[in-house]
Amino acid sequence: MTGPAIILVRPQLAENMGTAARAMLNCGLTDLRIVAPRANPLDERAIAAASGADTLLLGAKVVETTAEAVADLNRVWCTTGRDRYMVKPVDTPRQAASAMRAAEAQGQRCGILFGPERTGLENDDVAIADTVLTVPLNPDYCSLNLAQAVLLVAYEWFQTDAATELPAMTKGAEGPASKEKLLTFFNHLERELDDCGFLRIPDKRPTMVRNLRNMFQRANLTGQEIQTLHGVVHELVTYRHRKGEGK
Amino acid sequence: MTGPAIILVRPQLAENMGTAARAMLNCGLTDLRIVAPRANPLDERAIAAASGADTLLLGAKVVETTAEAVADLNRVWCTTGRDRYMVKPVDTPRQAASAMRAAEAQGQRCGILFGPERTGLENDDVAIADTVLTVPLNPDYCSLNLAQAVLLVAYEWFQTDAATELPAMTKGAEGPASKEKLLTFFNHLERELDDCGFLRIPDKRPTMVRNLRNMFQRANLTGQEIQTLHGVVHELVTYRHRKGEGK
Missing domain, CATH: 1.10.8 (Helicase, Ruva Protein; domain 3)
Structure with missing residues (x-):
């Protein structure tokens, strides 16, 4: 069980590929795919920004088209903040996480598309996905960078794992007295x-x-x-x- | 209803104060407090990193001690990744968000302490808080920067608001046909x-x-x-x- 693939579509900055890898590994995700990167994912700025998660950059599958990147997947989400006027189900990260876990339990493979920093995904990329993934945020100020968007989606996936639960009551060696x-x-x-x-x-x-x-x-x-x-x-x-x- | 105060304790880098402000405003939080900053919160790097959320930096309450920063609050959480061997309840961001909403509904004011980038909070800061806040992450790789930690906590607070729910089924002007x-x-x-x-x-x-x-x-x-x-x-x-x- 490796969790969903994170697919960066035409990312512009090496640093952002690094910080996205870092966000992924924090949440136990390792399957990184990059479509037609505009900078080198192994650039020293990417490696530095990955802050120890550079194994993901080294292992990333780099392909030319979004279609190649999703070819082996069963369920694909696309992240977008704007309405694309396409008829497509919309999930919050939490709903998507739950759907991914259910799909994975049936042996299906999932992936999530993230668009270029400035422009977001093109409509042709959105059309390839089954479901739109939108993070509910302040309607008066929505300004996530690429790594933050990856982090929120990966975080929700990780939180749906029962093993991530913390002890509920006390910290330290000793519990409450009799x-x-x-x-x-x-x-x-x-x-x-x-x-x-x-x-x-x-x-x-x-x-x-x-x-x-x-x-x-x-x-x-x-x-x-x-x-x-x-x-x-x-x-x-x-x-x-x-x-x-x-x- | 302004949501919890975000309290940056002795932050080291101007840029991180800016990105933390940006993370807050994405989730509708505006009450920023900074304890003994090691850099100027109005430095041009902070303003640039805030990416339009610089009103929060301009309005930030800057104080000398953590005690001053929390003085008007009723409930305080402290974020820490390590066990401090103190006897204190532990919340996930989701549990904390739910507790904050309940406290706010009773007219109580809440706040969350975030420590310096390199070292985290000191034990004296932790002792001032009611509850420890720990983000469940990959035990083999935990590496959140300051703004990412603020983002996850603020995100969970924002998600507990019913008004943030997205339309469940379709996007675009037209729904399913008869x-x-x-x-x-x-x-x-x-x-x-x-x-x-x-x-x-x-x-x-x-x-x-x-x-x-x-x-x-x-x-x-x-x-x-x-x-x-x-x-x-x-x-x-x-x-x-x-x-x-x-x-």
Whole structure:
């Protein structure tokens, strides 16, 4: 499973081929095809811009026509920001990603056409594609460069892979402490607050205790952090006693 | 509703402040804040790289510390690719976008911290944030530049707006034709295919007709396209007749 082919049609600048390769590899895509490039994909500016993803430039399939580039593919999307007044389904990158995964699961091969920097794809290139791919963006300001367009499309493809999910809740070695540890701390804190008179009004005490507990609950404290808080309360109380002794 | 603030912490290159502004405006974000920039955000390279989004650079709030930059915000995310071994929830850009929309709907203000190009955020910056924001990418090659990271996060925020949805099915002025027009064409085609003997085997005719109809059905033809097909069939038949006359 290599993911969709990224097909750069008549790209103008070597640097942009490099940054497009970089965007691809970030999202696990490696099948780069270039139709009639206007600059050398192995130019040193391309290699530098690829920032370590130059293996994609070295392995790129360079052909003369869009038809050759898509010949072995089953499903082709074309990226365009403007309406071409052709009757063709339109996908967002997310919809396309989902359709590509489904097609790949059936053994079909997919590809996405990206046009030249200044002009975009020609209508003949658009006509070769099954589906138009348009990135929903600010209607008052749409200005993606080539590599950014490749990045958004490749990113959506990568995100549809279940293996890319991150751990949902916590980072670091230790998870939230047991509730027993938390309750022990609550008891310690509230005992000290009773002692010092902070919770002295009986009618208000239950609400105040609940509010305090809620604050600490929301913090998802670890055992180590609860130990620290015990220390904080203990030190504050000790300091107060010391001050009291000094009176 | 202005969306989350984008906070560039100690950015090093003027050009990257410009490309970050450009990425923001593509996704409708305008609240740019810059902490202790290492280059002038109004440098001509920044303005050029902003490619028309320089209003964001002109309006950027430039402050000395991360604390000042987040002071008026209610919820802060920090972008980092590495594990900082801090106990903090982790969001993908998509999860963060959804949480930001919910927070904004409650009148809360959100912001996202992006670190310096070479080193990323310092741990003290991470500690100020509520949540870590990590983009799931190829574990063997993670190499986003500053503007690309801003773009992915801003893109996800923009995509959660219902108003960004594209028309699902067709592009162009005309939608699919009425079924009446389609059936008229089917009848025309099948009559001609009966005449020429293509559908001559009675047992196979129903299946062949259904297969043909299915092919044209899937194309979601417009009225204009159906007119064209009528013409195609008519011309083919006429040519056959002319050839027949010429025998």
